Amino acid sequence: MPELPEVETICRCLRPHVVNKRITTVRTTVDRLRSHLDEPHLQAFCHGERVADVRRRGKHIIVELSQCKALLIHLGMTGAFRIRPQSAPFADHERVIWCLDDDTTWRFIDVRRFGDVRTSVLCAERDEPPELRDLGPEPLTEAFNASVLIAASRGRQRPIKNMIMDQRFVVGVGNIYATEALFRARVRPQRACRRIGPGTAERLVACIKQVLADAIEWGGTTISDFRSVDGTEGKFRLHLAAYGREGEPCPRCGDAATIRRCVQAGRSSFYCPQCQR
DNA sequence: ATATTCCCCTGGAAGC
């Protein structure tokens, strides 16, 4: 569900609720999410800790505690957070509950349990957790640029869409924003990445950055599940040009062309056969 | 090494 703009939105919304609060207790309601959930370990790890910061790396959320300890949280497809009073009973699909010292609780909700809550230890404050070392550059930084794309494409046969969704190449881009960026850049998702020239690479990189920045402005995209910590929906859905629009006229070509759907790497792609080449 | 396919899980929508 959540890609970079949704995770960024959630981090911004979560921060004021948890930063500088102290964790008193951790409760889990299931044995496992994506990986095993060890309640005693989580409790020992978090007990008495003050939340120093909440930040994002790709689609991962890093909750920094003191002394380089951190929680690594991934939202998977349906993960979300809610802040509720200590007295509120457990609701459906609440998987991990942190009790804070201000009489509130911070709860991780995840219907499909594709999410993940792990503990980690950083080498230094503000450092990258070792578990995330293989991640590619952040798309909204200078480290992600056309030469990186060209270099990663060399000698590769895979479709460009698969490449930009590969978190080792660039982080944070999932199915929706890959689809939208390719539409904006007029690049067909099936195009072999090695067939992307320097000009097209520049255009595509710019479109990836722009679509992610736009989506952050609108608080992300809500198709069905996504909600921020305060329950608000992402408004970027109204600005999707291609995603989910199979059979509709292309926003660029008008009635001259119809958006098509195909399946790549097991996920739906949407594109205009006329203006995306 | 590289590129697909399968699978984890649940619920909502569409089809019959």
Add this chain to the structure above:
DNA sequence: TGCTTCCAGGGGAATA
């Protein structure tokens, strides 16, 4: 109405 099938924003393991 009710049952079945398909589909979903992610990612990692298994497989060609």
